[in-house]
Amino acid sequence: MTRSFQTRREFVTTTAAGVGAALAGASTARPLRAAAPYQTGRQIGFAVAGIGNLATNRVLPALRATRLARPTGLITGSPERVMPLATEYGIPPDSIYTYDDMDRMRDDPSIHAVYVVTPNGLHRDHTVNAARAGKHVLCEKPMAVSVTECEEMIAACDEAGVKLAVGYRLQFEAHHLECIRLAREKAFGALTMIEAGFGFRIGDPSQWRLRMDLAGGGPLMDVGIYALQACRYLTGEEPVEVVAFASKTDPVKFAEVEESLVWQMGFPGGCLGSCSTSYNLSGMNRFRAYGPRGWCGLEPAYGYGGIKGHRSDGAPLDFPHMDHFVTQIDDFAQCILEDRQSKVDGMEGLRDMRVIEAIYESARTGQPVGLQS
Structure with a gap:
């Protein structure tokens, strides 16, 4: 993530205020069971959280180009604005979520993982909420804005029995x-x-x-x-x-x-x-x-x-x-399929x-x- 994007800034304006409250509710929720095992040859469905320039021009096209993954959900502060994008990628309206109702993803079998592409200061909140919905998490770098937040993210994913990886794309280049x-x-x-x-x-x-x-x-x-x-x-x-x-x-x-x-x-x-x-x-x-x-x-x-x-x-x-996002997403999907750490x-x-x-x-x-x- 190396540039600024108007769409992401607009997202921050409409959603940042509600994230703390959403996380507070999640922090008291009971941990979910570990994610179900996956069969060889199955593709991992990803929801993308944060529909700005990076997600639109890099992450979503990469998900469509991978061998082991596909885009199956969107998480946004403005659901009505992403409908054309959802149509383009074949994502149904009931797989579009807001930051305040990510817990509903636990009942969406098409989503196995969440790629968090929101501003750094929101990574912790969105990762924890995705984990509590029983979804694996690939979080853009930097992982968070403090050591404490990183530790909380690791603990939340461990407690939920889901995998956590960070978007260090160049380690696959x-x-x-x-x-x-x-x-x-x-x-x-x-x-x-x-x-x-x-x-x-x-x-x-x-x-x-x-x-x-x-x-x-x-x-x-x-x-x-x-x-x-x-x-x-x-x-x-x-x-x-x-x-x-x-x-x-x-x-x-x-x-x-x-x-x-x-x-x-x-x-x-x-x-x-x-x-x-x-x-x-x-x-x-x-x-x-x-x-x-x-x-x-x-x-x-x-x-x-x-x-x-x-x-x-x-x-x-x-x-x-090689598209760095394709290689890192395929690696994380393979980690999920083979039940191994990234x-x-x-x-x-x-x-x-x-x-x-x-x-x-x-x-x-x-x-x-x-x-x-």
Whole structure:
């Protein structure tokens, strides 16, 4: 989720006020039985929560293109506005839900899972409500806006006996997987340093991404998390210490969230990660992993298409483009069908959020922050 969308902002205006009340009711409900097992060859029906640009232009088309999944429901604050979309995807009116009546999905056998594509600050609420309706959950990144919320989401899914995964689409992308292989096999020696950054110039100052209550933070939560992820999966380790610095050149536009942020991380094996993110620049979309005998990297690294690989030895690092949403949805559907955990499960989202909270603490205090290994 890397851009702002009018339809999602309109959704926030009409629905955010009612979510807290809906969750309060759900928190006292009895947990449902575990989801029923699935037969080999069966497709997993997904309801999509949050019908903005990302859902309309990426998620729903991907669901139609997958082998193991299909779109079977919509969850929205404005049911009347999504009727044309429902017709396009063959979704019947009785499989269109609002955020206040997600509990009704427990009686909808066509829906097995929910893909949560709402603003960050609502991920916890919608995930918990979907789990209490007995549905598996694929939640867009960031998983939530705090460690506590991540823990609550994991607990709710565990209690309901449903699976939880986070939308880390690049962990299924061929260029990223090849860089992980090169790093883990020490093709250029043991990693000594990783440089990673992702940023863009954000537009409309009234959008939800600039509101702390809905975004949970600025570019770190939105796109900087890709750089953090790259460092974690290239090393295969968790950082033990972070130090960060945030700055603003436009304190009016960025009154609630950071404008730009840089941070460094130390890893147990000795590798250092140097990362940056911003909502007020263009052209930052890369990572490079260095060892004593060379490097590999991607630039562009994180977009929906056009990823390009580079190696210091000139060897090719090129793969055909695959729709990232198709590959991640098919993987989650297969996890459901085979009753196994996703490699990007709730714990993966929680690990990112622990580091993100440490980064914000360091930026606020000006001091390094240690993390438990």
